[in-house]
Structures are given as C-alpha cells and as structure tokens.
Amino acid sequence: xxxxxxxxxxxxxxxxxxxxxxxxxxxxxxxxxxxxxxxxxxxxxxxxxxxxxxxxxxxxxxxxxxxxxxxxxxxxxxxxxxxxxxxxxxxxxxxxxxxxxxxxxxxxxxxxxxxxxxxxxxxxxxxxxxxxxxxxxxxxxxxxxxxxxxxxxxxxxxxxxxxxxxxxxxxxxxxxxxxxxxxxxxxxxxxxxxxxxxxxxxxxxxxxxxxxxxxxxxxxxxxxxxxxxxxxxxxxxxxxxxxxxxxxxxxxxxxxxxxxxxxxxxxxxxxxxxxxxxxxxxxxx
Numbered sequence: 001x002x003x004x005x006x007x008x009x010x011x012x013x014x015x016x017x018x019x020x021x022x023x024x025x026x027x028x029x030x031x032x033x034x035x036x037x038x039x040x041x042x043x044x045x046x047x048x049x050x051x052x053x054x055x056x057x058x059x060x061x062x063x064x065x066x067x068x069x070x071x072x073x074x075x076x077x078x079x080x081x082x083x084x085x086x087x088x089x090x091x092x093x094x095x096x097x098x099x100x101x102x103x104x105x106x107x108x109x110x111x112x113x114x115x116x117x118x119x120x121x122x123x124x125x126x127x128x129x130x131x132x133x134x135x136x137x138x139x140x141x142x143x144x145x146x147x148x149x150x151x152x153x154x155x156x157x158x159x160x161x162x163x164x165x166x167x168x169x170x171x172x173x174x175x176x177x178x179x180x181x182x183x184x185x186x187x188x189x190x191x192x193x194x195x196x197x198x199x200x201x202x203x204x205x206x207x208x209x210x211x212x213x214x215x216x217x218x219x220x221x222x223x224x225x226x227x228x229x230x231x232x233x234x235x236x237x238x239x240x241x242x243x244x245x246x247x248x249x250x251x252x253x254x255x256x257x258x259x260x261x262x263x264x265x266x267x268x269x270x271x272x273x274x275x276x277x278x279x280x281x282x283x284x285x
Contacts, residue, residue: 004084008061013143016068017111018077019053025060027090033118034096034245036215037064040087041079046072049240051215052091053114062090065114065143096211096245100126101185105177106152107133107170107199109191113144115213116190124151131181132156133173135191139164171198178206186211189248197253204249212248214239214256231255 009021027037035052054063068077079085096119104123108116113134124130132148135158142157142164149155156173157165166173170191178184187210189199196212203210214230230237233250 004086005088006084007079007081010079010081013065014141016077017065017141017143018068019063019065019114019143020079021054021061021063022085022088023060024062024088024090027062027088028055028057028060031055031062031091032095033098033122034093034115034213035091036093036240036244037062037088037090038092039064039076039085039089041072041076042086045075045086047087048072048076049092049215051115051213051244052118054118062088063114065111067111093215093240093244094242096122096188098122098126101128103129103131103181103184104186104188105131105133105174105181105184107135107174107187107189107191109135109170109189109195110137110141112189112191112195112213113148115215116188117144117147119188120148121151129153131177131184133158133170133177135159135170135173135195136164137161169198170195171202174199175202178203178208182206184208188212190215193253193257196248197257200248200251200253210248211245212251213244214246214251215244 006023007020008023011019013019031052037050037052038047039050040047050064050066052062053065055061066073066076068074098119101123106116106120120130120132130152131154132152133156134148136142137160139159145157158168158170158173159165160169187199187203187208189196189210190213200210200212230239231252232246237246
C-alpha cells in the first residue's frame, strides 16, 4: 500500500492494543485535544472513528491508539510502519474547552488513557495543577506512564488485580484524591462507559464539574447513523457532532449502557467470521 497516509510509527501495547503515528500535516496543524478522526484502511474498509491521542505540528503527524475489538480494527492491526491507509479525515468534532484551573484531575481508563493525554498537556501548559489517574486491568497493559509523568504534578496508577500501583478501580482513587484535594475545580474522565459513570457518581457529591468523552460510541462520525445519540440534560445529542465531550453529570449513562448492549451479538459474529477467514488463509498460504 503506497498511496494515502503513511504510518511512520507503530507500537504494540498488548495483543489487542496498538498505536499509529500517521503522516498528515494538514490534520496535525488543525488538531486540538478532544478532536477525532475518521480513517478507512482501503476501498473495501469501513469508516472507523479514532480519537486524536497526540499531534506534532512540526513533524506533521497525528497519533491514535486503537483497540482491535472488531473485524476492521483487527485488519488494521496487521499494518506496519511504512504501510499506508487510504483515508484519514479530520479533525472532527468539538475541541475540548480547556481553561486554566487551579487544580484539575484527569482520569483515563484502559484505551481512554490516550485521549486524556492531550487534555492533560493542555491543562498543564495553561498553568493548571494537574493530578492524573490512569487505570488498567493488569501491569502488562500499562502504557504512556512516562508521558503522563511529564505533565502531572501527581500521577496515580491503578490496576484491577493490584499488580501495579493502587489495587482497584480509578473511581476509588478519584474518591481519595477529591477528599484530599477539595479545591479541585474540574475532573476529566475518559474510558469505558461504566468507568465514566462511576467517576461521575463519585464527583457528584463534591459538586465538581466532570467532563466525559463519548468517542467510544461513535460509528460513522457524521450524525447520520444515529448510533451515537445520547440524552444530555434531557435533550437528544449526537456524540460525533455535538461532542464528543459532555458534562458527565447530565449524561443519561443508564440509557447509553442499555443501547450499547444491543449490538454485542452482531459484533461478535462479525469478528468470529473474520478470524475464521484468517485461519483459512493461513492454511492455504
């Protein structure tokens, strides 16, 4: 694959998680924290929305961290440094509204660690005191620890199994930090829907503004498919055109979680067919 947008760096963080740094100077010049991209691997590929995890205007690159959870992202994981993808469109969505805060806590869970990073950097560059919490299932899945240390006044790591840092969930660490730092002005939480809901439940009694990102529920990135619709403060919104950032205390997470479960069977069947095709190709190669 020679045409399109070249992958100039690839890093693999786990059997299902990988990073691409892609050459896209126009996108890099315009990218801001909170933006997302639409990528398409080839003419037959589907449109995949990816949150901007980093950008380098001088090098003309944008970075995305991807989880291979379905057929298309599994196929994308097979590409390597030097390969190219056909389409990369962006930046899309509303950029995060980042202002100087006396103190802000940034929480990333799993893949959500990546989109939290540019927000952390922006808050620090604006003179805010930054406390970061990143969480993973186990130590072997931890990534970007050093990037976070570079911009965090405090960095706390949580693992579900206790193999590294605090044993437990990021929401538990958040509770501890809010009790200690009652002058916190804002919390940013990005990760799986149950994690973001738990963080909002923790911050609500403290009355701390809590922003979440609903990038994970997007499908086509244009608002036409309706899959990323969400009720915010009693009103219908679309994550791809009205977000992806929203006030977490106004998001109807229960409705979102019910809707996300509807497509699990179809997604699992599609991935199973892809894995069977890969095994058959391996036998005939």
